[in-house]
Amino acid sequence: MASVALTNLDPASRAAARGWSDLTIRNMFIIPTLVFLIVFNIFPLIYSLGYSFTNFAANRSEPWQFVGLQNYRELLSDDHIWSNFVITAKYVIVSVAGQMIVGFGLALLLNRSFPMKGLITTLLLLPMMMSAAVVGLFWQLLYSPSWGPINYVFGLGDFAWLSNPDSALYAVAITDIWMWSPFVMLLSLAGLSAVPQHLYEAAAIDRASWWYTFTRITLPLVSPILLIALIFRTMEAFKTFDIAYTMTTQPTAELIAIRLYKQAFQQWDTGKSCALAYIVLIMVLAITNLYVKYLNKVKER
Amino acid sequence: MAAVRTSSEVALNRVAIAAVLIATLIFLAPIYWIASTAFKPKELAVxxxxTVLFEPEVTPFVRLFTKRVQMQKTVDPQVYEAAPWWEKRIYDGGERVLKVGKDVQLSQYPDRFMNSLIVAVISTVLAVGMxxxxxxxxxxxxxxxxxDLLFFILxxxxxPxxxxxxxxxxxYRAVGLNDSHIGLIILYVAFNLSFSVWLMKGFMDEIPKEYEEAALVDGYTRMQAFFKIVLPEAATGIAATAVFCFITAWNEYAFALIMTNRRAQTAPPFIPSQIGSGxxxxxxxxAGTFLFLLPVAIFTFLLRNHLLRxxxxxxxxx
Incomplete structure (x- = not known):
């Protein structure tokens, strides 16, 4: 009843006589945002969909030609692009798995009361708030084979993390794990604190083992929120550009977003890069859809 | 009922807290390394x-803000004596500060920092307002x-x-918005708007409708009720949303790298471009990284109760 009263004022009432109607206000509040997003997000995408069927090159003035599906055909049969996708998949698996393990592990450790817990939790969250490009750059010094503290601490001599083709991708993934484990930790902590305490007490009375309690009580109750963290991080890792781009130039660490950037803004192969952008976009939207679905599910609980 | 704690549980608890402390140290080590390198003498950085312990100095910040050249010969002692303390530090490093007349020539860093500030603040105000x-x-x-609309917005x-x-x-190239503040601001508003809508909807949902209904009964119009009742109630939410939007815009790299190169370039693409060769x-x-990260670190502490949200x-x- 309350919401009906809010949206349909009695036209004879004093409130309705003064000022705008609720319908006007609603439209005034919502429509500008929608228009803005359509103009600056959707319209550009339609624009680039058009270019994806052409051989347009933004750095040349000669007229472009319509080439149909040729860009898409070439991209999908290009071994180079496939290897970029394989690199990206490797990166996503390693870094997201690392973040889930480290983040959930940290949350399990933090899920108890101790002095200065709030301060320590906030300190642990610092990495994810910082600029990936700028911090990533600084990891070059940390990884440095000649004077990096990492090699010194672990006694790795002059192991060149970022210029060794075999390790560059994993070095970037380690930095990404450092940055984003706190994200998984934050979500896991919320999930853990929502587990009703009486379940643990009941398990303790039954003398259930730690493992039993963990797999039968903790994990099932935390898993929806873990799934959200997993999907969100997968989506973000798939899009990774800045951290990898500022850390290394190794071709073995060329993620799909970096490939796309180079194709569009270094080789100026605009038409083809629009096509590649669409392939990437469809993949991202698929994961986004999944993410929002689960987000709404958890929200309803 | 308080859980009965056995001695093994107490021991386990202690081990866990010790592990947390070690993990915190590991996580903070890279940040400590940035902060400490910003105060190191040049040769100690490499x-x-x-080097973990050293006598801190602010010379890196002097270098960060000035344009300098290598000196061919040593500085005239009289000139050295007359120079202010910070200029002496530059002479000590075998360089001299470039000047136009008496004015010190600033490096590009303060400009880029200001660009970051302008773009982040204006885009935040617009995104949070809308x-x-x-x-x-x-x-x-x-x-x-x-x-469906909310999904579209998100x-x-x-x-990507x-x-x-x-x-x-x-x-942008067609309308001349490349390398302009406005161009970057529009992109950041478009990027942050969806976030700000979702977050603000959540905060608004928490304000009881009864507040406005009471105001409407008292003869307020809907707009008056919105500005006088709802907005003050939502102040914390608006502030938290604003800080999040600011941090996102402040940290953004890809758009800034592609859309700006000089006039409107922000700090994230500028700082890595300083690496050069050699x-x-x-x-x-x-030093540049430290100053750039400092606001975000402060904001993280202010935001700590809203981070999850x-x-x-x-x-x-x-």
Whole structure:
């Protein structure tokens, strides 16, 4: 009843006589945002969909030609692009798995009361708030084979993390794990604190083992929120550009977003890069859809 | 009933807390390294073994803000004596500060830092302003296809920046918005708007409708009720949303790299471009990084109770 009263004022009432109607206000509040997003997000995408069927090159003035599906055909049969996708998949698996393990592990450790817990939790969250490009750059010094503290601490001599083709991708993934484990930790902590305490007490009375309690009580109750963290991080890792781009130039660490950037803004192969952008976009939207679905599910609980 | 604690549980608890402390030290080590390198003498930044304890100095910050050249011969002692303390530090390093007449020539860093500030502040104000209205609209009124519209709004946030940047670059080039503050601000508003709508809708949902209903009964119009009752109630939410938007815009790299190169370039693409070839001066880079990260570190502490909400687009509140 309350919401009906809010949206349909009695036209004879004093409130309705003064000022705008609720319908006007609603439209005034919502429509500008929608228009803005359509103009600056959707319209550009339609624009680039058009270019994806052409051989347009933004750095040349000669007229472009319509080439149909040729860009898409070439991209999908290009071994180079496939290897970029394989690199990206490797990166996503390693870094997201690392973040889930480290983040959930940290949350399990933090899920108890101790002095200065709030301060320590906030300190642990610092990495994810910082600029990936700028911090990533600084990891070059940390990884440095000649004077990096990492090699010194672990006694790795002059192991060149970022210029060794075999390790560059994993070095970037380690930095990404450092940055984003706190994200998984934050979500896991919320999930853990929502587990009703009486379940643990009941398990303790039954003398259930730690493992039993963990797999039968903790994990099932935390898993929806873990799934959200997993999907969100997968989506973000798939899009990774800045951290990898500022850390290394190794071709073995060329993620799909970096490939796309180079194709569009270094080789100026605009038409083809629009096509590649669409392939990437469809993949991202698929994961986004999944993410929002689960987000709404958890929200309803 | 308080759980009965056995001695093994107490021991386990202690081990866990010790592990947390060690993990915290590991996580903070890279940040400590940035902060400490910013205050190191040049040669200690690349020493073997790495230097942990040293006498801090602010010379890297002097280098960060000035234009300098290598000196061919040693400085005239009289000139040295007359120089202010910070200029002496530069002479000590075998360089001299470039000047026009008596004015010190500043490096590009303060400009880039200001660009970051301008773009982040203006885009935050716009995104949060629009997000507050739209969040209220979605929270209080019936909207046909609300779930689909909200999904559409959120999905714009998920678009990979490089994908959006290609057509935007072409469009900006056509209308002359490349390398301009306005161009970057529009992109950041578009990027942050969806986030701000989702977060503000969550905050608005928490303000009881009865407050406005009471105001409407008292003869307020809907707009008066919104500005005088709802907005003050939503102040904390608006502030938290604003800080999140600011941090995102402040940290953004891909759009800034593609859309700006000089006039409107922000700090994130500028700082890595300083590496150049040869041996980089890590102390100066660290000083720039340190100043750049400082606001975000402060904001993280101010935001600590809203972080969970922010990173889940308002879905998980606690």
């Amino acid at each position: 020493s073997v073994p790495p 997000g507050t209205f739209t969040g209220y609209g979605f929270s209080r009124f019936k909207v046909a296809g609300e779930a 999905s714009t946030r998920m678009l 920046p490089v994908v959006v940047a290609i057509p935007m670059f072409l469009m 041996l980089p001066d890590w102390t100066t880079i660290a 922010g990173v889940t687009f308002g879905a998980i509140r606690k």
